[in-house]
Amino acid sequence: MLEIKNLHVEVDGKEILHGIDLSLAAGEVHAVMGPNGSGKSTLAYVLAGRDGYDITKGEVLFQGKNLAEMSPEERAREGVFLGFQYPVEIPGVSGLSFLKAAVNEVRKHRGIKELDAIEFLKFVRAKLKMLEMGDDLLKRPINVGFSGGEKKRVEVLQMAVLEPRLAIMDETDSGLDIDALKIVSSGINALRGLDRSMLLITHYQRLLGYVVPDKVHILSGGRIVRSGGKELALELEEKGYAVLGADAA
């Protein structure tokens, strides 16, 4: 599904990622953990195609295609989804009309008939039901005035609606209280599937108590310093980043 090979990334002329190798098979969930400044968000942004995150060496293949050659929207239409650490507030654009436009772009790209307003509402309602959410947040402008938990829930809803092949969840757990964390985690779990891979990027182990990964990678100083099974997260919880060869933070 996703092959990251010797990936070097520069931001503002400064190398942040110094050769990342990571292979994520279809249906797998991997966690990328690391202290602040380790390059976690850089990895998320470069996969989603944000301007200013330049691949200087190595490559990223998504379903065999070179991601670097695609614009952010092409990646999204191909099935890459980035759950933002800080979902952007966009006044004046209703969540519903935005999501309808996004879904139809993806469908157009995949050669499926676009949904009209009524079909779309039906489709969204089914997703809302699956995630046990109301539609109140979607009627409001995107993320405007939402609590941290509400923003993250809407990110998960967007993932559910866009049905990506690869979901990169960038610190989806940050800033959530325990109740919100449970809700968001169960949403992520509900969306796990054989044809959907996930990369959970997180600082803390606590999300992994709810969403159990197949593999855990520890990122430090722009390199993956250790990879292992889910027990690696617990070890990290116990001993901290320093012991695992990562800079403490």
Place this chain on the structure above:
Amino acid sequence: MSATTHALHLDRFEAVKAGLPGDGRARADALARYAKLGVPTSKLEAWHFTSLKPLDEAALAPSDAKVAVTAASVAAHALSTSHAHHQLVFVDGRFRADLSRIGTVPQGVVLVAWSASKALPKDLLAEAADAGAMRALNAAYAADGAILQVPAGIALPAPVHLIFLGASGAAHARNRITMGEGASATVLETYAGTGRYWTNAVTDISVAAGATLKHLKLQIESGEAFHTAATAAQVAAKGVFDSFVLSIGGKLARNEIDAVLTGEGGNVKLEGAYLARDRQHIDNTTTIDHAVAHCDSEERYRGVLDDHAYAAFQGRIVVRPDAQKTNAHQLNENLLLSDRAEIGSKPELEIHADDVKCGHGAAAGEIDEQALFYLRARGLGEAQARGMLIEAFVSELIDGIADEAIRDRFMAAVGGWLYDAQGARRAA
């Protein structure tokens, strides 16, 4: 010397004055005052950002209004017929009954064009001693316009839509809206046309105690047109004057609003949006005069500027010495889509009272890159995402318009601008 718009207006007056309605002496006085003042130059504070030189050089004579306009070209600007409304159409400043539809109005309401009226208000051409040159010229040449009188206590249920179509020369329409005590109405003025022409309109408004006027304007003139318009409103105690100006068209457009709060508890809201591209020049110049205490005013204008477009925003707020407990707030925000686009934004607060709350702000920025990336990361193309953000920026204000048909019309006009902008970008 080649002809100028100025010279043509001075020369033609003798020939046409006999055919103009109303007080001939007031007209002659107005022309004399115009001749003395001359075309405003940027040396005048009120015209600091806007030069009328291109208008003067365009050599536009007073229109003889002998143009053919079809119902189809009016329909493009009409409000949806699924909403009841009254429509008065003026072509080159003259009323066209054949294109107009005035429905039944409550008893006592006067809704009529000058040319269809038996008795014109006596002071129709009256001008304050310090009125500007463009108003004076309008007073000299005004041949027609709409008159709306809503008597005390009457609410006019359906909105009034005044459509002014320009096609040739200079048109000087002059409208009068008089709201009696506790009356209410909604009036939309649409300015549109084809080709090269000049609209120089005046709308005088009086809002009596406790009355409410929602006054909206859609300036969607042709790309070669000149537009100068002055709206003046007097607002008595507990009166409400609620204005929204959406300015999209014109090669050079100036929307001027002067609102005076003359009674306690009055409320003035001036809102507006402007979208400009190519080498368009759009000027919004407003004055809110808090002449008495305990009044509120709120002003919000948002602009979107692309290519070489230039916009001016001048917001003058005067708080007279007796106008204690005034609340006055002003905000002008701009979205610059090109590094060659420019905004001249000038708040001007003259506060002579000490117990007041006044504030102002101005901002110019680019499209929020984070928001753009967020939308693209969900699959929206860059042009679509940009369009969505631009639309959102102005729709935040337009969404506040109470009348659904007018709100829809405004959003459609914004949508048309975005569509044209994308077309232009593709062609480039």
